[in-house]
Amino acid sequence: MNVLLTGGAGYIGSHTAVVLSQLGHQVILYDNLSNSSCIVLEKLAQIAGRKIPFVKGDVRDTGLLSNVLASYEINAVVHFAGLKAVGESAQKPIDYYTNNVQGTISLLQAMQLRGIKTIVFSSSATVYGEPRYLPLDENHPTNATNPYGRTKLHVEEMLRDVVTSDSQWRIACLRYFNPVGAHESGLIGESPCGAPNNLMPYIVQVAAGQRAKLEVFGGDYPTPDGTGVRDYIHVMDLAEGHAATLNLLSQTTGWHAINLGTGKGYSVLDMIQAFEKASGRQVPYEVVARRAGDVAECFAYPNKARELLNMTARRTLNEMCASAWRFQQSIQFE
Structure with a gap:
């Protein structure tokens, strides 16, 4: 299968490119490099043993997308491209709606023009809200509480309308929980531009001495240790979930919403302790006031993925931490 990955040079896109390539799919990356780097392309070539085709372009450029879809005879699209920081989305909602919603409309127009009707959408557990x-589970009411989450929910609803209008479409919305970790080679991983918006890369940077300490937002939640509990899934498990989803869509039409998580929650302090053990480094932290919009606990019921995709997240918390540290060491000593 020829698969276009929008945002393919990003964190999740690059790991999915590895998995799909290893399964024999022809992968084409499409990215504007706003939150990624050309260095990733070199690393992917090392892992795959060959260069993976790359087109620099913005997902809002319908004409370029249409040409790429035709030139590479694309059969399916995995749509990662979009902005993804909750806090930033509250400050720059127009940017988020432009990139995430308008960008998806542009992509769908290009796909429709070329008669391509299979798409896996990178959604988020933020669509559930509180x-x-x-x-x-996937039947939980959706009620996104920030602009980022609402852009994801808008796109999900738009994709459902597309299927209603034309039953030949094959669409899956994958609701990620918290992707962490890196490829086992240490060559690719999460390398955010600027200050990290997620817990794991912040922990990694503190352990590496790039930041003095970690701020833990809230120590008085009704959880075992008072800190927030989240469902963390290894990025390679997540990537394998995308491959399994493409396989599902090759056999069925319609619109599907599927959680990708482990079903187990870890607190912030659990993550700090696990990372210290895996890295042999200390992670200094300070508990500060709660952050607006954060919930006490959030973790998945992953049975639908198990039933439809025959997929279970299998990598451990130690593997998540050890691989993230291996990647950090590889970029520190380049």
């Missing part, structure tokens, strides 16, 4: 019950 949990009404746990674990979160």
